[in-house]
Amino acid sequence: MANVILVYPVTGLDVRGVTVWLPLSVLTVASTLTGDYEVVIVDQRTDPDWRESISRHLTRDTLCVGISSMTGTQIRYGLKAAEWTRRIAPDLPIVWGGNHPTLLPEQTARHPLVDIVVMGEGEATFRSLVNAFKAGRDWKTTANIAFKKGEGVAVQGSGYDFVDPGAMPELPYELIDVENYVSGNLLFGHKVRSLPFITSSGCPYACTFCCQPVLSNRRWRRMDPDMVVERTFALKERYDLDAIEFHDEEFFVDRLRGARIAERIGGAFDWYAQTRMDDLLEVDLAKLERCGMRSLQLGLESGSNRVLDLVKKQETVEQYRAANTALARTGIQATYNFMMGFPTETEEELKATVRLVLELTASNPNAYVAGFYVFVPYPGSALYDLALANGFRPPESLSGWSQFNRHNIAAPWIEDKTHMEFLMVTSKLIDGRRLRGGLGVPWPAKEVLGLLSRRYRSRWEAHALAMTWDAKLLSMFTRRFLSGESFLSSTRP
Ligand code: B12
Numbered sequence: 500m501a502n503v504i505l506v507y508p509v510t511g512l513d514v515r516g517v518t519v520w521l522p523l524s525v526l527t528v529a530s531t532l533t534g535d536y537e538v539v540i541v542d543q544r545t546d547p548d549w550r551e552s553i554s555r556h557l558t559r560d561t562l563c564v565g566i567s568s569m570t571g572t573q574i575r576y577g578l579k580a581a582e583w584t585r586r587i588a589p590d591l592p593i594v595w596g597g598n599h600p601t602l603l604p605e606q607t608a609r610h611p612l613v614d615i616v617v618m619g620e621g622e623a624t625f626r627s628l629v630n631a632f633k634a635g636r637d638w639k640t641t642a643n644i645a646f647k648k649g650e651g652v653a654v655q656g657s658g659y660d661f662v663d664p665g666a667m668p669e670l671p672y673e674l675i676d677v678e679n680y681v682s683g684n685l686l687f688g689h690k691v692r693s694l695p696f697i698t699s700s701g702c703p704y705a706c707t708f709c710c711q712p713v714l715s716n717r718r719w720r721r722m723d724p725d726m727v728v729e730r731t732f733a734l735k736e737r738y739d740l741d742a743i744e745f746h747d748e749e750f751f752v753d754r755l756r757g758a759r760i761a762e763r764i765g766g767a768f769d770w771y772a773q774t775r776m777d778d779l780l781e782v783d784l785a786k787l788e789r790c791g792m793r794s795l796q797l798g799l800e801s802g803s804n805r806v807l808d809l810v811k812k813q814e815t816v817e818q819y820r821a822a823n824t825a826l827a828r829t830g831i832q833a834t835y836n837f838m839m840g841f842p843t844e845t846e847e848e849l850k851a852t853v854r855l856v857l858e859l860t861a862s863n864p865n866a867y868v869a870g871f872y873v874f875v876p877y878p879g880s881a882l883y884d885l886a887l888a889n890g891f892r893p894p895e896s897l898s899g900w901s902q903f904n905r906h907n908i909a910a911p912w913i914e915d916k917t918h919m920e921f922l923m924v925t926s927k928l929i930d931g932r933r934l935r936g937g938l939g940v941p942w943p944a945k946e947v948l949g950l951l952s953r954r955y956r957s958r959w960e961a962h963a964l965a966m967t968w969d970a971k972l973l974s975m976f977t978r979r980f981l982s983g984e985s986f987l988s989s990t991r992p
Pocket of ligand 1: 505510511512513518519520521522523524525527528564565566567568569570571572573594595596597598599601602617619620621622625697709710711746747748877878903904
């Protein structure tokens with residue numbers, strides 16, 4: 500049988516049991532090929548010998564190699580996979596897909612290690628391409644692709660032929676060793692057997708820092724509760740799970756649907772979801788908790804209503820306070836994400852966010868802070884244009900984007916970057932709660948981190964945000980961490 504190799508590159512944030520989740524992008528693309536083609540998934544994050552794996556599966560019957568990528572570090576490792584493929588099979592088509600190639604198809608297709616870019620949700624397009632390769636037909640008529648043509652690049656279609664998740668087959672989990680992703684996941688502060696599951700695609704909101712409004716054209720599509728329940732219960736049985744993580748962009752877009760899914764789960768397993776604070780004011784939190792909802796990931800972004808307006812968050816600080824109070828009455832773990840460094844944001848507005856973090860974590864014992872992230876102008880987001888107007892110079896090539904991350908960003912509109920660096924690094928310890936559960940942090944590290952946490956909290960309270968030597972050390976460690984190198988000793992990049 501003809502085969503296809505799909506590569507999921509290292510992301511640069513790959514901590515086993517924390518962020519090394521199922522490679523859903525390539526599993527989803529594979530779901531429409533299995534049966535007709537032999538599909539091989541090579542996940543660089545879990546396969547230290549990924550080069551050997553690609554070589555082993557490359558045969559005369561191989562039709563192409565597909566590579567998935569988000570913006571940033573993942574491109575760097577995707578390029579390594581492409582380079583290897585080109586070296587051992589110079590004529591084999593190398594197809595790129597994922598968020599980054601979708602947002603910048605033309606620039607991506609210009610790179611010598613990219614033959615074809617698949618734009619948007621790749622299930623149907625990639626299948627058409629593979630069918631054309633197999634039949635020896637002209638693939639250049641396929642819709643939603645970009646490729647080199649003469650001196651330039653042809654971009655065909657918009658990438659907006661969206662897939663209905665309710666019409667999609669089950670994911671072919673058998674293509675990977677699921678145990679690599681299921682065991683020892685840290686969730687709810689302790690280790691559980693859990694897997695992610697996505698019940699909907701897209702997001703109807705218009706947040707201007709996010710590329711999702713462009714990727715999904717704000718069209719939200721979903722599975723119905725029956726399908727969600729059937730598939731998640733089957734997943735639980737098959738892999739003996741304690742929990743499911745709903746990685747939808749926004750789980751409660753349709754609050755009634757969310758509530759129905761919860762009721763049907765009925766506490767049979769624990770679950771986690773990503774959602775918005777304003778949704779929490781409209782749902783029955785106590786009931787959801789009884790139905791197994793243990794943890795929520797929420798983007799609050801700012802403590803200033805002007806900034807929330809600027810980023811079109813369609814939420815207010817007052818709603819945040821109210822939702823936090825409602826959450827405090829439950830045992831639900833609420834993990835808050837904040838952003839700073841938006842073009843035009845003032846020092847006073849940043850301080851308002853600092854104050855909000857301190858207030859919310861003080862009044863809700865189950866509130867955690869995931870981080871205080873510097874706004875990064877990702878292509879496709881509406882604020883990207885404001886960043887350009889404020890002097891941001893974006894990378895001009897795929898290789899340039901591969902060096903892009905929030906620790907390596909030129910943001911000319913930020914005057915005092917040391918404040919931001921201090922906040923970004925110390926925010927990880929600000930709630931003092933991260934080390935509570937069975938995180939396996941040994942004494943005396945736990946004591947030291949506890950001490951640091953108290954030290955940073957009092958500095959935040961006094962707005963003493965200048966960099967300290969200990970935070971500098973933590974920052975150096977984080978930078979190394981984010982460059983992807985520290986995890987990669989075993990993956991032989
Ligand atoms: C899980 C996740 C992660 C995980 C990694 C994924 C994993 N498997 O472990 C982690 C935590 C590591 C992560 C990291 C980051 N993430 Co993230 N993440 C997600 C999340 C929640 C789910 C991704 C997913 O599984 N989607 C489901 C699959 C099916 O969709 P998909 O990936 O888009 O794939 C489809 C198409 O893109 C295409 N496709 C994809 N690959 C391929 C390959 C081929 C060959 C083809 C033909 C097609 C194709 O077809 C697929 C099926 O339709 C999404 C939000 C979301 N719900 O999508 C954000 C999201 C992808 N992340 C995003 C961002 C911004 C990041 C970070 C930059 C942010 C950060 N935290 O620093 C980092 C990047 C790493 C870095 N070093 O900088 C953005 C994407 C931005 C961008 N321009 O790429 C998203 C969309 C969130 C958002 N709204 O901003 N992320």
